[in-house]
Every structure is written in C-alpha cells, then in structure tokens.
Amino acid sequence: MGIVEEAWERSETERILNHNVDIVAEKINLDHEMRTFLKVPFREIKVQIPLKMDDGRVEIFVGYRVQHNQTRGPMKGGIRYHPQVNLGEIRALAAAMTWKTALIDIPFGGAKGGVTCDPKTLSKGELERLTRSFITRISDSIGPNLDIPAPDMNTNPQVMAWIMDEYSKRHGYTPAAVTGKPVELGGSVGRIEATGRGVTYLTKRALKDKKIEIQGARVVVQGMGNVGGTTARLLTDEGCKVIAVSDSKGGLYNPNGLNISRVTMHKEETGSLKGFSGADYVTNEELLELPCEVLVPAAMECVIMEHNAARLKCSVLVEGANIPTSPEADNILADKGVYVVPDILANAGGVLVSYFEWAQDLQSAFWEEERVNRKLMKMMLDAYELVKEVSVQNSVTLRTAAYAIAIEKVSKAVRLRGF
Numbered sequence: 001m002g003i004v005e006e007a008w009e010r011s012e013t014e015r016i017l018n019h020n021v022d023i024v025a026e027k028i029n030l031d032h033e034m035r036t037f038l039k040v041p042f043r044e045i046k047v048q049i050p051l052k053m054d055d056g057r058v059e060i061f062v063g064y065r066v067q068h069n070q071t072r073g074p075m076k077g078g079i080r081y082h083p084q085v086n087l088g089e090i091r092a093l094a095a096a097m098t099w100k101t102a103l104i105d106i107p108f109g110g111a112k113g114g115v116t117c118d119p120k121t122l123s124k125g126e127l128e129r130l131t132r133s134f135i136t137r138i139s140d141s142i143g144p145n146l147d148i149p150a151p152d153m154n155t156n157p158q159v160m161a162w163i164m165d166e167y168s169k170r171h172g173y174t175p176a177a178v179t180g181k182p183v184e185l186g187g188s189v190g191r192i193e194a195t196g197r198g199v200t201y202l203t204k205r206a207l208k209d210k211k212i213e214i215q216g217a218r219v220v221v222q223g224m225g226n227v228g229g230t231t232a233r234l235l236t237d238e239g240c241k242v243i244a245v246s247d248s249k250g251g252l253y254n255p256n257g258l259n260i261s262r263v264t265m266h267k268e269e270t271g272s273l274k275g276f277s278g279a280d281y282v283t284n285e286e287l288l289e290l291p292c293e294v295l296v297p298a299a300m301e302c303v304i305m306e307h308n309a310a311r312l313k314c315s316v317l318v319e320g321a322n323i324p325t326s327p328e329a330d331n332i333l334a335d336k337g338v339y340v341v342p343d344i345l346a347n348a349g350g351v352l353v354s355y356f357e358w359a360q361d362l363q364s365a366f367w368e369e370e371r372v373n374r375k376l377m378k379m380m381l382d383a384y385e386l387v388k389e390v391s392v393q394n395s396v397t398l399r400t401a402a403y404a405i406a407i408e409k410v411s412k413a414v415r416l417r418g419f
C-alpha cells in the first residue's frame with residue numbers, strides 16, 4: 001500500500017468502501033496507478049461555517065464537500081446534516097456516488113457533502129442561515145457542469161430550495177445547480193419518492209428471483225425517513241407485510257404487520273415512534289435481527305457488521321442506506337445464503353431521478369410522473385439484470401459484480417481522457 005493510500009484509509013466507512021474496490025481491482029488486475037487514482041478524491045473542501053443563532057450567539061460549524069471523480073460527467077451527491085458527519089465518512093460516500101452513477105450509466109461522477117451539526121436542535125431560521133452560509137463558501141466549486149448537490153440525511157426539498165437560491169444569487173438563475181428541489185422551483189415530480197421506489201422495484205425482483213411470494217412477505221425497515229418511510233409504504237401497497245420500522249431512537253415491531261400510514265401519522269404528530277399502540281418497542285439492534293423475508297437498512301452506514309451479521313434472520317437484504325454492511329459481515333451473510341442487493345444498486349433510484357431533474361432543468365422542459373417512474377423502473381431493473389448476469393458468469397456476489405461493472409466503466413473513461 002502506498003503512502004497516499006495509507007493516508008486515505010482513516011474511517012470504517014472508507015475501509016469498507018476501499019475493500020470493495022480492492023476485491024474487484026484484484027479480480028480485474030487493475031494496475032497500481034489506476035487503483036490509486038480511483039481511491040484518492042479529486043478534491044476535498046472543508047469550511048468553517050459561523051452561524052448566528054436565534055439568541056444572538058455565534059456558533060462555528062464545519063462543513064465538507066468531497067469531490068471524488070469527474071471523469072464521466074459533473075460530480076453528483078447529497079448533502080447531509082448529522083452530528084456524526086466527518087471527512088472520512090463523506091469521502092467514502094463521495095466515492096460510492098462515483099460507482100453508483102457509473103453502474104446505472106448516467107453521465108455523472110461522484111461527490112458528497114455534509115455539515116457536522118444536530119439539525120434537530122436548530123430552528124428553521126438557523127437551518128436556513130447554516131445552509132446559505134455553507135453554500136456561500138463552496139459556491140465556486142459547485143454548479144450544473146461541475147458538482148450538483150442533492151438531499152441526503154436530514155436535508156429535504158426546502159434545504160435544496162435555499163441552496164438553489166444562494167447559488168443563483170451569485171451565478172444567475174440556475175435550477176440545475178441542485179436536485180431534489182420543490183417542483184415549483186424546477187424539481188422533478190417523483191424525486192422525493194425515487195430512492196424508496198427504486199428499492200421497492202428491486203425488492204420485488206429479488207423476491208421473485210428467490211421464489212419468495214411477495215404477498216405477505218415479512219419486511220423489516222430500519223429508518224423511517226425519506227428512503228425507509230417511502231419503501232415501507234410502497235412495499236405495503238405491493239402486498240408485503242411490514243412488521244417492523246424504526247427511527248434513530250428505536251423501532252416498532254408487530255409480527256402481524258404494522259399499519260404504516262398510522263405509524264407515519266403517529267410519528268408526524270408526536271415526533272417519535274414511541275407510544276404507538278399495537279406494537280412492541282424494540283431497539284435498532286434487535287430490529288435488525290428480527291425474522292423476516294426482507295430486511296431494508298435505510299438509515300446509517302456500518303450497521304451490519306461482523307458482530308451481528310450471523311444473527312440476521314432475513315432471506316433478502318436490500319441496502320437502502322449507503323455502506324450499511326462491512327466486508328466481514330458480507331462473508332457471513334454469503335455463508336448463510338442471504339441474498340444481498342448492494343447499496344450502489346439498490347438505492348440508485350434517487351440519483352437516477354436527480355439526473356432526470358438535472359436534464360429537465362437544462363432544457364426547461366418538464367416530464368410527467370408516469371414518464372419519470374417508467375424510466376426509473378426500466379433503468380433500475382436493467383442495472384439489476386446486468387449485475388445479476390455478471391455475478392452468475394463470474395461466480396461473485398452482486399456487490400462484487402456491481403463494483404466490477406462500475407470500476408471497469410470509470411477506468412476505461414479515465415484511460416480515454418487521460419489521467
């Protein structure tokens with residue numbers, strides 16, 4: 001391992017991401033220069049964000065934007081607000097975006113951003129000022145042909161609207177500078193649900209491949225946010241029985257199935273899952289180990305690790321969250337015969353519809369929802385079939401197959417353009 005790579009490998013998420021790249025690099029004999037080039041990000045930006053709080057105090061926050069690779073197009077990736085955000089995590093998530101966009105064959109590279117903060121403790125005004133301050137500091141490094149942010153954990157269409165406004169103040173009206181915006185500002189219909197919708201399409205296809213009846217299939221979802229909440233609702237609509245869901249504090253479990261619209265209403269009204277009648281309260285650790293046909297981690301990274309993988313009791317694992325599973329856990333799951341649909345494939349629906357949104361903004365011509373969802377379904381299922389084919393042909397997991405397709409595509413593009 002070279003000096004650059006040693007300096008690069010600093011967090012658990014990076015270790016996992018690197019490991020997945022290394023497995024493929026060995027298999028396809030990727031040379032040392034290319035391996036290093038694909039691991040080291042193009043650019044890392046770390047900024048100080050002074051924020052005037054509602055009570056007049058000034059607090060200093062730190063924000064990051066990591067731009068991993070732009071060989072195949074402008075870089076693309078979400079912005080998250082979370083207390084655990086750090087440079088290593090953002091770096092790994094940025095690289096994951098390069099592989100995801102290559103895998104589903106959209107003309108983007110990978111990036112990711114975040115601010116280390118607890119958005120639950122900030123007022124709406126403070127969130128707006130934090131967002132505007134952050135964008136002011138990175139605005140010369142992003143843009144529709146350079147790097148296009150989107151929503152991720154704890155950011156939503158309103159935050160994207162502030163980003164669009166702040167960017168446009170400096171560069172002129174530019175809706176294509178950010179995706180996941182409200183439809184009124186050039187957002188795409190179907191974007192809010194896109195990631196969960198993609199997870200739903202692939203869950204259905206994976207169940208079919210595993211010859212598991214979708215009607216009544218027991219589903220456990222970790223995380224009731226954008227991805228998890230949408231997935232739980234859409235899989236219920238498909239006839240699955242969602243038996244457990246959770247938020248950051250814990251989860252609800254009812255082996256006979258949860259009424260997802262009632263759970264969502266309860267969460268919206270009380271701000272918590274606690275106190276919901278007709279279900280047991282479980283911890284997030286316990287939730288992952290519940291017997292079910294489908295487990296969908298849709299919250300944080302690094303939740304399925306060596307210490308708990310053997311205790312998982314699902315048949316199919318569909319990764320809604322980014323980087324939820326360690327390589328050691330992957331091996332354990334493979335030995336147990338769990339069918340793993342990997343993150344860079346399973347949750348690609350979000351960036352796919354973000355691509356549709358960017359394309360619509362550039363043309364100022366907007367699509368109907370039926371077209372968005374039809375193209376989303378086709379491209380997700382095509383990518384799944386390709387991954388499956390490569391996996392069967394080479395006797396490797398879906399994850400290794402997905403990374404192999406993506407790495408081959410990016411490295412070819414790098415060679416064509418030159419380093």
Ligand code: NAD
Pocket residue numbers: 151152153154155195222223224225226227228246247248249284298299300301320321322347348350351
């Ligand atoms: P979100 O903020 O809308 O929801 C996150 C959910 O996770 C919330 O219900 C929160 O309570 C829960 N949560 C937070 N910490 C937790 C913990 N420690 N244990 C259990 N639950 C916890 O975020 P989101 O946009 O739904 O993103 C969820 C995951 O999906 C992330 O890994 C994100 O990177 C990934 N992802 C999101 C998108 C997208 O379009 N939003 C696209 C691809 C991947």
